[in-house]
Amino acid sequence: MRTVDDQIRSADRAICDSIAALKGDRALMSLVVLSHLRNLVEGAAVRLHTGRADADYDYDAIQAALVAIGSAPKRVQFLHRFHKLLQESVSHYTMDGDTSERLMLKYYEYLIRLRLLLRAACKIETLNNLEDFPVNL
Numbered sequence: 001m002r003t004v005d006d007q008i009r010s011a012d013r014a015i016c017d018s019i020a021a022l023k024g025d026r027a028l029m030s031l032v033v034l035s036h037l038r039n040l041v042e043g044a045a046v047r048l049h050t051g052r053a054d055a056d057y058d059y060d061a062i063q064a065a066l067v068a069i070g071s072a073p074k075r076v077q078f079l080h081r082f083h084k085l086l087q088e089s090v091s092h093y094t095m096d097g098d099t100s101e102r103l104m105l106k107y108y109e110y111l112i113r114l115r116l117l118l119r120a121a122c123k124i125e126t127l128n129n130l131e132d133f134p135v136n137l
Contacts, residue, residue: 004046004061005053005124011040012126019129026134027097030104033133034095037107038086040126044114045069045079047122075117082110108135 014036022029042062046055049065070080089095089103108130115127 002057003053004043004050004055004057007043007057008040008047008124008126011036011043015040015127016129019132023132027101029133030100031095031097034090034100034103038090041079041083041086041114044118045083048076078110078113082107104133105135108133
C-alpha cells in the first residue's frame, strides 16, 4: 500500500519536473501541472488529517480527510475550497492551453498557501520551483 508521504512526493515531483521541463511553453506546462494538482491536494489533506507520514493513501482515507478539512481550522479550510475548485474544473476534463493557463494563474495563490502549510504543519518541502512558473508574460 502506498503511504501518504509517497503520494505527496510523487505528485510534487511530477509538478516540479513539468515546470522545469516546459519553461518555454506556459500553456503545455499548465495543462500538465493541472493534471497532477488533485493528487497533491488529496495527499496533503490525508497527511494533515491523519498527522502521519506513513498513513495509507487510499479512497477511504481521502474521503475522510476531505470531510475533516471542511471543518478544520481556518488555516486549513482553503484546501477544501481548492479541492472543490479542482473537482469542478480539471478532474474530468482536459482543458485547452488557454483555459489551463487561466486556471493556473487562478490557482497560483492556492499553491503558495499549500506549500507554506505543508512546510509548517508537516515539515514537507513541496513546489520548490513554483516561482519558475511564468506568471507574467
